[in-house]
Amino acid sequence: MLNGKAILFCAFVAFGGFLFGYDIGVISGCLIMDDFVKRFGTSNGSGGFVLDANRQSIITSLLSAGTFIGALGQAFTADRFGRKRSITLWSAIFTVGVVIQTASRHSIAQLSVGRFIAGLGVGAMSAIVPLYNGETAPKAIRGTLIVLYQLQIITGIFISYVIDLATHSIPNSASWRVPVGLQMVWGLFLIVGSLFLPDSPRYLLGLKREADARRSIASVNGVDIEHSIVDETIAELSVAIREENEGGKATWLECFSTRNMLWKRTLNGMMLQFIQQLNGQNFYYYYGDTFFQSAGTSLNPFVIQVILGGVSLAATIPALRLIETWGRRRSLILGAILEAICAIIAGLVGHFLVPPGASANPTPRNKQGGDVMIAFAVLHLFSYSLFWGPTPWVYLGESFPLRVRPKAIALGSATNWLWNFLLSFFSPRIAARIGPLILMIFFGMLIFGAVFVYLFIPETKGLSLEEIDELYRAHVKPWNSTNWKPSPKHIDAQPSMGQRFTMEKSSREEQSIN
Template structure:
């Protein structure tokens, strides 16, 4: 039995083995994101790393705040630029080849870092180039996953991107912990960076053997290839006219024909687009959610956790960082269940409130009873950090990536996804750049800032985000076009032709199947969806 015939029953519907493999392979992009995020926290306190790239006289070197900020944060500027460029590469070359390009850039950046000898600028530029690749992947992976995966598993597959981010952070923390014994040697940090190259290869090569996005193919008139790709993802390659494939195909086809009639979306349209499908509304919403995902404060701990806990008097800050990484991984699994059973809105609201509470505790305890003077305060602050990360991992971590994959219309999806992801990296850059200065200036009071941003995030989700659970991407577009529908009422919205969001009206679809839209005779009709 070939891959095209391999079918798995999930959530009451057929999902192809290739759809599962697609989810697993592409989520490595999240692993690279997490690995690069987690590695710098431990590396910046390695003896050889400080002696090579720190400032001051030999034997007494340390990082200036501005230099440390630049070394850590310039990667985020690279990812911001990479995210914006991802809109072009994903549309020009297709979703798969764009991901391979992102991996190539990541590898080049890591090679530049490994070859750095004593110049912090050399190291910083290597992180910048690696960031270009990670930024490209952070746009391409959720978009490719959301366009390819059957709706029954779409939420979990896109959320798995965040799961692999947590794995990447944990693995980098484990490796940092493992090379502590040789931290006086350049091999310590070079091993950490070099392993990132090995981890990236399965994504860069493996994605080329997976189906191309049926929506990208259909958008270029390759309807035969789009149908085959959709059948492969349902595990029905040998039966591309199966009713299940046919219904999905017709629904996609009608939407794309309508959108194609008015041409391709522009960057300008993302900000002054048609009011009917709320293009501008969704652009701003996606940017706000992704900016606030970073300003929940998660990378305050993952970028600088080791140095923060070291200054708090913790004997083994890398071990604490490892604990935080483990909590991050373990608590992401419930999020994969919650997103398909509960939806998007309620977990995001509850998560933001929970995170705000624990950050308030973290900041208040740190100021009232400094942990370097009171050992019990350090314990409370570690517990608060763990509880915060547990909530982030179950809600804002994975859910923000699901939202970016589901919210935008096909016409402007690549550009809006790039803008939202760029906002994520802008927030990431601000956190990574400002934290050393905030730590020196206001100390643990920085937690009060994150308390406020989490509260703001809860308010924005309640008043502006629509519930997209169990909807096809084309149905999401229709729902956002319903101007009389309010976000807090959206959970009850059901698309035409459905008894509820999970149950088709058989009579309706039998009638529609009898009046199928003719397939346009596009200029491009390929013979293989994997080409």
């Protein structure tokens, strides 16, 4: 059974994803709020103001630039100060960035610096929270937290859309300061929540503080310090730490070595993150309000964003189940095909049936085209949230041996943030030139993604880390991996880490007696 601290732990871990998702969504609505455009845009020459593509890209992309640096920087603070205190530190940095943004009056430089600083915290949290979870979570909930993290990202996006809808008509700066400033509450929640969490038992064991590690495990699991769960967890962590230290400290270059086909596994993880970012979903999340203003639809663009967010949230919930029933390969290939169909239809309809300036002079023809474009945008995001949203993260978390897992996951995460930054920076510039045809770029990437998964990504559903190692060493063709079975030694004879630790401990005790 899970005690109150374990429940608090689950809520805290999931909220790290909420933080990221909320920031993605909230800026999308701000970009078309009248007061925001007036303060941070430029004069259009006729008494009004406009937020051009260059300013949009600066405002949105600076957060992603910060996340990339933060994701790498956390590796140093997590080892130096511990996981728990590192979470507190980066949450505080995020909150400072939000304060700077909220206090901005007319300076786009101040707003952008605030988003960069907030991005440092978001990026660091995106790496620290899963790391802390993997080292601390009770076994009963550890397996579902990867997809749950993605679910909370989508929840954050949806809530931000709802708040933007509620405040956008306020005729002053409160229209955007309220949704942006609310992030201070999210940051304070993380700071305060971290104070009630035990530190990572793996981190404590690495410092040879076994007594503290035992108390941490017992607290999270709601059991006595002498309980068998505590002994088993200590055993597994001790073996894992010893295996990671064999042959000296693992280097970054080892992730690309030929040992156990690590180079292929690392590149697969990085490529899936790259393809995920170029699915097209973040274009809608970042610039959906602006994009749909030109669709000639009668719907309020803020209402459209709420619909998109709600659909994404609804689609992510069944992904918790489908990831284990459908498998990784099938989910990725099917998702890429469905999204590609949506992208090409929305792109061509938007280009040929929604001429530029449709929002200023909507006609029945423009409205019909705009409605079709929005409908397929909704289907696009539904397919993404069901398949490509969670699956690359699941694959990244289960595809590497213990020795290099932190570094290999960091490389995949950094790839995600890098392309998130490039997409948010260049998308408005590209869309300003070619309009809805930007969706054809995503169409091409999705077709490439389906082919790449078929040729290079093996099925890892239901396999242990040892069995995944065997799968790669056996050079099984990815298209044959779904029916591949591990050798009997991995099915019946392979002892768990806890069993190996216990046997080794017993052997040492017998030797000392003799």
